[in-house]
Amino acid sequence: MSTVTVRNARTVRVSGLTVRHRRRTALDAVDLDFAPGVHGLLGPNGAGKTSLIRVLATVAAPSGGRVELLGSEVGAVTDHRSRSAVRRRLGYLPQEFGYYPGFTVREFVSYVAWLKEMPAAQVPEAVERAVARVGLADRIDAKVKTLSGGMVRRVGIAQAIVNDPDLLLLDEPTAGLDPEQRVEFRALLRELGETSTVIVSTHLVEDVAAACTEVTLVEAGRIAYRGTTAELTAIGSNGADDSLGDNSIERGYTAALRAHRTAVAGR
Amino acid sequence: MTDWHVGEEPARRYASGTAAETDAWSLEKHIEVCGGCAARVSAAVRGQGAAAAVVDDVRAAVLAAAAGGTEPVRSAAVRGPTRVPASVPPSAPRHHRVPLLSPVLRAAGPALRGPWLVAVLLVAAAAVALAYGARNGTGAEAGLPARPLLLLIAPVLPLAGVGVSYGRRADPVYELAASTPSGGLRLLLIRTGAVLGVSVPLLTAAGAVLPASAGAPGAVAWLVPAVAMTLAALALGSYTGCRTGASSVTAAWALAVVVPSAGAPALDPDALADGAARYFAGPFAQSGWAAGALLCAALLTVRRRSFDHLEKL
Secondary structure, eight states: OHHHHHHHSOSEEEEEEEEEETTEEEEEEEEEEEOSEEEEEEOOTTSSHHHHHHHHTTSSOOSEEEEEETTEEOSSTTOHHHHHHHHHTEEEEOSSOOOOTTSBHHHHHHHHHHHTTOOGGGHHHHHHHHHHHTTOGGGTTSBGGGSOHHHHHHHHHHHHHTTOOSEEEEESTTTTOOHHHHHHHHHHHHHHTTTSEEEEEOSOHHHHHHHOSEEEEEETTEEEEEEEHHHHHHHHHSSOOGGGOSSHHHHHHHHHHHHHHHHHHTO | OOSOOOOHHHHHHHHHTOSOHHHHHHHHHHHTTOHHHHHHHHHHHHTOSHHHHHHHHHHHHHHHHHHTSOHHHHHHHHHHHHHOOTTSOTTOGGGGHHHHHHHHHHHTGGGGOHHHHHHHHHHHHHHHHHHHHHHHHHOOSOSSOHHHHHHHHGGGHHHHHHHTTSSTTTOTTHHHHHTSTTTTHHHHHHHHHHHHHHHHHHHHHHHHHSOOOTTOOOTTTTHHHHHHHHHHHHHHHHHHOHHHHHHHHHHHHHHHHHGGGTTSSTTOHHHHHHHHHHHHSHHHHHHHHHHHHHHHHHHHHHTGGGGGSOOOO
16 A cells, blocks of 8 residues: 555656756746656657756756655755755766766765765665676776776766665666666666656667656657557557557657647647 | 873874774773763764865875875775774764765865866976076076065966866766755865865965065965955856856956056066065955955855856856
């Protein structure tokens, strides 16, 4: 019973969210909510995925609208206190993941744990656990600059999950991972989604099909489609044109996107 | 019980995590039975507050840079937790912060980047070399007015350090840090503290060993201006981003130094030094800088929340 309650609890609520960069509108009065689970954020490049993730990660201020994360309002400048509280329970992998080259994996992940104000006594163990979960246990004392691109990406995931976040935001996490690592990563995502709200922005439809329970399609700053992965796949299997993609979910993605464009054009 | 008690110095070393392992064991054994010493150690641990952390930051960052490695810091971190005895009373949970200091120390790391540190050392060394080299080489009374020239550069050197330590363009982990509770103004102030903690002693030492020129301001006359300009850079940075803030203030200072001597033959060092002396000399100039520093600090306080989010591009 309590599990059901937790599952249904909306950990992310966004209403009327607008983000503008200079004159360009990146997000246009978006209403969204998310519950625990793994959510895929799909859409063409420049659709507004990164703008949305940045607002949810509290690093960008919305130009308008309300943002409620884990039960607290965090959007306004005056929400400093609740923002700090939410940030302790947040994990974030930015699209451009930067690091200090001279740090070892252990030092870097510990540093992020410190930034997240984790209790010091828990840090060494939490760091080893997070690094092991991304499969880098044998490289934990290697300097980050000596690692390959895919390994650096995994360090990025390790730092994001070191505090067992309630809200985990990953912007293009599979970029640079080889196929085997991506399979392992999806398994990790599913595991994390059992207790946390995981939002994964990606342009790789197959990542969504394999790891996400729900899909949100973003197009030109608006929400084009929301549904479960199964529903999107169903759109692609029911007599959709083969030219839309190589498999059901790709066809579903393209069909949903085109339906949205037609609807917008007809308005 | 014995007559042996924990003095202030061992207590402080223990609190900062630098006591030798055997000393730490003895100390821990002793404070299990001695209330007075337990209180003293607790106080020392509590004393490891924000200011102490910054000082430690600087020390460790400099040590790490000098050693070209991080072994001492890390081994302290690894050793730390195992040393915490189960009998430490719950009233001293801050003891657990000791091993954590090592990443805190590293927080200053990016602030003390190689190129900037080298630049500060070069300026200090060059000033000394200029002063003594010129005098010994020619036998003349004085070559270049080294101390006034150092005074010209010293107040803006910390600004350069701030400019390369924080912000979208300077810090690779900037966006990630901005999503954490420690990001924003707190991190910026820690790094600024680290920059000042390194540059102030170095430049003061360099100024002190320089021969005084007649009528020139004292060796530490640059201190208040440096603090004022650093705060100005941070306050301006709340609007423009830190790098632009720091470079704008530096440019303004360069103009203020060069313009008054514009009539003189191209950048004559003596004219520059004389012209700039008026910015430092006398209690009137100094209190002007102090007032400016207070004003900028107040503005920074008002603008503190602007650091909660990413700098605008």
